[in-house]
Amino acid sequence: MYQTLCSESNVSEIIRSLPDEQIRHLTHVKNYVDIITELIVxxxxxxxxxxxxxxKCFGKAAYYHDIGKAWVPVEILSKPDRLTAEEMSLMRKHPLFAEELFKLIRNGSVSGIPSELMQLAHDSAVYHHEWWNGDGYPYGIKCERIPLIARITSVCDVYDAITGDRSYRRARSHEYACREIEANAGTQFDPGLAKLFLDNEFQFLVN
Structure with missing residues (x-):
C-alpha cells in the first residue's frame, strides 16, 4: 500500500484521485473550519x-483532513451499502496513511502543501478522528492532547458527513446534525467547541 504513496509527486494530483463526493466534502469542511475559527477568535x-x-490558515489546512482516503480503494469509499468489518478497518487507517504521506512531503518526495500549512494540515489529517474522551482513533489520545485544529475539524467533519449526500444514504437535516453534535459533546467532541458551534449553528448553513 505505502509504495503507491510515491506514485504521485504532488498533493493536488492525490486530491484529484478522490471521488467527487470526497472532494466536495474537503471543500465544505474547509469552509466550516474557517467559520468556527473566526467564531473562536x-x-x-x-x-x-x-x-x-x-x-487564519486553519481552514486551508483542514482541506487536507481526509487526504489519507486516497489510499482507501474507491469501491470502499463509494460503496452504497454498509461496510464490512474488514472494509471499516481499512477505512479507519486513513489517518495513518496521511501520516505516511506527510513523511514523504517533509522529505521532499511529494510537493504541494505550503510550509506554513504543513504542521496544521498534518494535525488535522492525522488526529481528526480522535475523541475528547479518548475513544477515538488512531492513537486514542484525549482532551487537550488532541491538537486544536483537529478538534475543530472533528466537529466540522461530522456536521458535513451528516448533512451531505453519501453513497450509502441521503443527506440528513441541519437540525439532526446539531442534535448529534449536542449528544456527543464531551465524549466525541470538545464540549466548548460543540457549544460554540451550536450557539452559532445557523452560520453553518452556507453550503
Whole structure:
C-alpha cells in the first residue's frame, strides 16, 4: 500500500484521485473550519489560537483532513451499502496513511502543501478522528492532547458527513446534525467547541 504513496509527486494530483463526493466534502469542511475559527477568535475563546499565530490558515489546512482516503480503494469509499468489518478497518487507517504521506512531503518526495500549512494540515489529517474522551482513533489520545485544529475539524467533519449526500444514504437535516453534535459533546467532541458551534449553528448553513 505505502509504495503507491510515491506514485504521485504532488498533493493536488492525490486530491484529484478522490471521488467527487470526497472532494466536495474537503471543500465544505474547509469552509466550516474557517467559520468556527473566526467564531473562536471573536469570542476570545481558546487563547492558544492567537498564540499560534496561524489561525487564519486553519481552514486551508483542514482541506487536507481526509487526504489519507486516497489510499482507501474507491469501491470502499463509494460503496452504497454498509461496510464490512474488514472494509471499516481499512477505512479507519486513513489517518495513518496521511501520516505516511506527510513523511514523504517533509522529505521532499511529494510537493504541494505550503510550509506554513504543513504542521496544521498534518494535525488535522492525522488526529481528526480522535475523541475528547479518548475513544477515538488512531492513537486514542484525549482532551487537550488532541491538537486544536483537529478538534475543530472533528466537529466540522461530522456536521458535513451528516448533512451531505453519501453513497450509502441521503443527506440528513441541519437540525439532526446539531442534535448529534449536542449528544456527543464531551465524549466525541470538545464540549466548548460543540457549544460554540451550536450557539452559532445557523452560520453553518452556507453550503
Amino acid at each position: 471573536r469570542a476570545g475563546a481558546y487563547p492558544e489560537i492567537k498564540r499560534l499565530g496561524e489561525y
